[in-house]
Amino acid sequence: MSRFDPRGRRNRALLVGVSEYDHTAPDPQGVSGQLPAVLHNRRVLEDALHRGGVFRAGEIRVLASPAPDDFTGELRRAVRETEGLLLLYFAGHAVVTDTSTHKLHLQMRTARVVAGEELPGAVSFAGVLGELCAPQSRAEKVLVILDCCYAGNAAAIWHRFEAPQESKERILLLMSVQPNRCILGGDADVATPFTRELARVLDGGGPVWLSTLYPALKRRMAEAGYEAEDNDRQKPQALAPPWNPDADILLAAGPAPAPVPSPAPAPVPDPASAPVPSAAPAPVPDPASAPVPSPTPAPAPNLAPAPAPVTTPAPAPVPPPPAPPARPRPGSRVRHPYPSRPRRRLRAAADRLGRTALTLLLALVATGTGGYGLFALIGGTAPCAPSLELRVLTDPDLEPAMRAAADAFVASAANTTGDGCRRSGVTVGSAGAADVVTALGERTDAWQQPREDDNPQRDIGPQPDVWIPATRADVDRVNQAAAREDRVFARLEPAAGPIAYSPVVLAVPKALDAGLDPTGRSLSRLVTDLRRADGRAELRRPDPEFTDAALLATMALHGERADARGAELSVTRAGRPEPSAVRLLCALPDDDAVDDRSAALVPEFLLKSGIGCHPATRAPRVAVYPDDVPGLEPAFVRVRWEDGDRDAEARDDAVDRFRAWLTGEGGLAVLGEHGFRSATGERRLLTPRQVPESLAEFVRPARPARAADMDLALERYANAHGPGRVLYLLDSSGSMAGRWDGDSGGPGILKQTLPGLGGEDEYGVWAVHGVGGRTHTELLRFTTHARADAERHLDAARWRDAEADPAAALRDALEFMAERGAGDERPQLIVYLTDGEDDNRLTGRALRDVLDRAGGAGVPVAMVSLTSSGCDQGRPATRIAEAGRGRCLDAGDDLVPALHDEVARTGMGEE
The missing domain is CATH 3.40.50.410 (von Willebrand factor, type A domain)
Structure with a gap:
């Protein structure tokens, strides 16, 4: 490891200066006074960091007298965004509640001084360390600079703080005063002494490393004779000198040193003269070590330019130590290239006893190893390696059909090697359509680096490799939302054309005997005619915020100029709507009377395939086709995540094979069994020989859905409810x-x-x-x-x-x-x-x-x-x-x- 030069990385500096307080003396709960010098602190340090050249434009943020929530929010944001150096600076009032245990609290703008452990308007330094050591932090180094009373107490808190050692060791502290000392508020016309000297050292010219910054600060402050309260000398502190060269950080860059000539390349040995390695049996992967699908893609190699080399005396050549194994990121997959210890022992037994004896031995432990283990150990060839797992996210209404298609693909010849091994697995999940659109358009940073208050991995599921929305318009909605974001961590690559088609229908119970013509009218007109035909009729619809089919129907119910509030009154609703058409059709048979009088707005394919939720018999229904409701046109969308290219080639291959199969003969056969229609032409059922009596043989599709119409309908629905x-x-x-x-x-x-x-x-x-x-x-x-x-x-x-x-x-x-x-x-x-x-x-x-x-x-x-x-x-x-x-x-x-x-x-x- 070498000294850390963060240039070219994604760095962040968060400069927090609390110069103004809401509660000050003589208020009995107020802090001692305002801090006008901190106004200058923010400016001089920001200018020095800009001139230093380590932090680029946009990487320095200044917080002027924030409230605690604002401070915490910006700190979490900085932690989430940093991949190189994170510099956190705080200047303002601070207090300790117990000098023996060094409980340090940084006081924000709303701070009040009251008795007890918890101080209103303050943030504990232990809490700050917790944010900096959070699992989502990817910063290589963190430097915390404190210019406040009791700043030196932070070191003891760091030593007692419980966190993984590698997380703690990334954090370095620079403190303005020794423990249990208060500092003076400074002159209103200039920055406080510590920050003033800090900025001067950074502006001194040439490279400034943390190891040189700290002794320079101590020397300058000692020479100037700065005093803390009670005429005590103010002595800066650091965690912890003498500096370990591996922990050193470049904070300001000077002129680039002259390039060092590269040594001549070593001669390449002649392959013919190389020794022939002895044959050894190939390691057999342990099926227990098969990777679990990762919710977060593995990081890509850092492609930033290498930092300028530091000129140091050339050391004597030393053989390089063996490289330690790479530490995996949280949530990343870990492959085990060696067989497990029990398997290695059994492999050795095979060499000693022979295959027949080993077979008898394995028979004794068969109940413990399972069939796969037996095959792997006594088979004539090496066992199948763990297969890559694709993550597919889809609309809740589509999930049963897409799950069936994925299962068929996994078992198909298209997903099987010549040795009979599975190439890849497919995990299908679903989530609310509106939530998915929002997450892919506006929350990809939180999806990649979840936090407690914003965690799409928890609320929606792992980052998908493939997204299959119910309509291509969802892709447009995501792209429009993403265009308004500063940075997006996922890129969508939709395939040309939809996979299949299914109209959204008004499924009318035969018991109503409404006698409606199958098509030729708008949805609003059909609902009016239905109620005129039978006053008992009720209209049921799933939640438009959860499935696209319900949202497309809602667009037609509202119409272009209709009153959304009035249109929503036409929908029968007692309590919350069912989240999906599948759930709605499952719930209706719970009450035969309700089932017999309820017309349901659902995708047509569910009327053919059934839903398999329970053995109850549903009321038979006839499909009526509104001519103003766009149909479902599932789209196949490849989702690429930033820093997710470690296995991109293999993952692309798996995605391409799944897409080709799904849109080919095998996939369309499965979708046809589930009631889908052709994506083009007359939209005939993919299995026309099985057209149910209640469905039309072919349909004339309504105009495709538009992103703007869907967003407007969703907004009006939310307002109306x-x-x-x-x-x-x-x-x-x-x-x-x-x-x-x-x-x-x-x-x-x-x-x-x-x-x-x-x-x-x-x-x-x-x-x-x-x-x-x-x-x-x-x-x-x-x-x-x-x-x-x-x-x-x-x-x-x-x-x-x-x-x-x-x-x-x-x-x-x-x-x-x-x-x-x-x-x-x-x-x-x-x-x-x-x-x-x-x-x-x-x-x-x-x-x-x-x-x-x-x-x-x-x-x-x-x-x-x-x-x-x-x-x-x-x-x-x-x-x-x-x-x-x-x-x-x-x-x-x-x-x-x-x-x-x-x-x-x-x-x-x-x-």
Whole structure:
């Protein structure tokens, strides 16, 4: 190992200077004062590092008086990005909570001084070391420079810090003062003494190594006579002199030294004269040592220019020691080139006893070694080497079919050598489509170097070699997002053309007998016609944030100019939607009545292949083909990761073989069995001899999906299901006196629906009473609420000795909610709970006015009657609920759970 010259590497310098504090004396919890000198510290050190030539443009970041979270976030970012030298500098106030154990805390802008171990607004130095020693750190060297009180205490913390020794040894410390000493705040016009002298040494000209920087600093500060508090000399400290040459770091570069002539190459020996090596049996790999698929590709060799050589006296030639084995990166694969010790012993036994005797010996241990071990030891040829494993990521709806295709490929001749060995394995996984698009476009750095708060390897899966999205538009979405990022660690290489095709269909139960034409209409029109044909019909759709099929259907439901909030009301929803079409079709048979009345928006291939989730019999369905829903066109995308080229040639070969097989006869046969269609032409089923009666023989595809349309639909969907608004109208007239108290009374029922609302939802309660003037009073202000506060207001509610005017109150409520929802697509709901005693004011012109407003407001109205006949056909509550596309619930229903579900559809719910 030689001294470390970081030039040409990816280096980072994070300069943290806290000159301003929110809490200072005479505040009893404030720090001792502001530090105006630190303003100069940040500038002079940044300038010196720029001139030094080790850190390039963009590699120095300055944090001016950060809060703790800002500091920690930037530190994690620097750790994640550094591959060469990471320099962390801190200047500001610092305290120790125990001088005997040296617990050092760096105080950020929000710091307060309170009794106890944990100090608000401070970051413990042990915590800083934890970030620097994190597994994702790839920095070769880390230099921490502290210019603060008690800076010298950091060395003891380093010695006691529990971390792998190789991680600790990368970290070097330069400290402005000895342990348990405070330093002076400095002059407001110049930098503090330590940083001032540090910058001067860096600017001194010529190369500046850490080993020369430290003694120069000590000498200069001693000559200047700088003092700490109590007239004590300020003496810089380092961890730990004398410097080990292998730990030295170049911090400023001088002129490049003259090149040293290369020695003449050694003569190449004549192959004919080389000794012939003795024959030896080839090592037999142990199957137990087969590599596990790595979530992080192995690093590529560093291709940066070699650092300028350092001129030193030529040492006497010494035979080079044997190279130590390379230390693997966390998560990388480790190959074991030698057979395991038990196998070596058995191999030796074979030489002594012969094959027959060894066979008998192995029979005694067969239960321990397994069939593969027996074959490897007694077979006539060497066993199969561990095969490379491809990682394939796909859409959740596609996963069953792609898994079946991968299994068939692995066992196929295309993946088998002439010796009968498997060339590669394939692991297929899936994750939410929107999450995958975001991760590949915006979070590839975190995917490559996961951290606790951002870990796609945990949330999505290992870095894929192949991505098979449901539509090529997803590739465009990723590329558009990646173009906005400073740096992207993955590159997508999509193959030309889709693999196969499957339309997204409206799967209508035969029990509905809707009689819909198979095609020729938009999805919105089909849904309207379905409900006209059978009023029992419900529309079910998986989560558009999880699968592309559901998102493509959502695009058509919303339309180009349609109201997304209104369109979402057409989808039946009780609680969270199922994440995928597979899960939806599995869940529907749990309730035969629901299954018989639910039309489902799903990929057509699932109606042919089945889903195999449980033995329940699904309701038979007929596929109806909307002409405005883009179909699924799975794309084969090679994903290349930065620093992932150690086995690139072998991995490319495996990917190419899998792609050729998947898009060829073998792969299309498997996809045909799963119900896919041809990717071109009339989109006939790949197995036309097995066309089910409920499916069309060929289909006319809608226009392909576009990235912008998908992003817009996803945004509108999120808005329409984001934080909701609910306005409760509680009949508080005198007739409610006997229906007021307890869980079955008006306030008690409303209280039981509050768990459907969360901290981001807005809601309020109007007490409805009075005629001829003001028709309601505000019982709970319309805003966000803590549940306990809302319950207290409802507990305090009282009925009034007065009549009510429900028509006037509903008109006011519809106008109020229309104003709230004018600028967005957030879900809204009006709930009117009454005993129906005042329905005589919901007749004639008053009723027609409410019906007109409810029909045009775009706000569902849930009418809740405490009488058993309140929702009979023709009653005012029923007509208002129908006009407002809401529900009517009365005492004949399971009222409280049903109303809770209505509220939960609008609100975000409690965490």
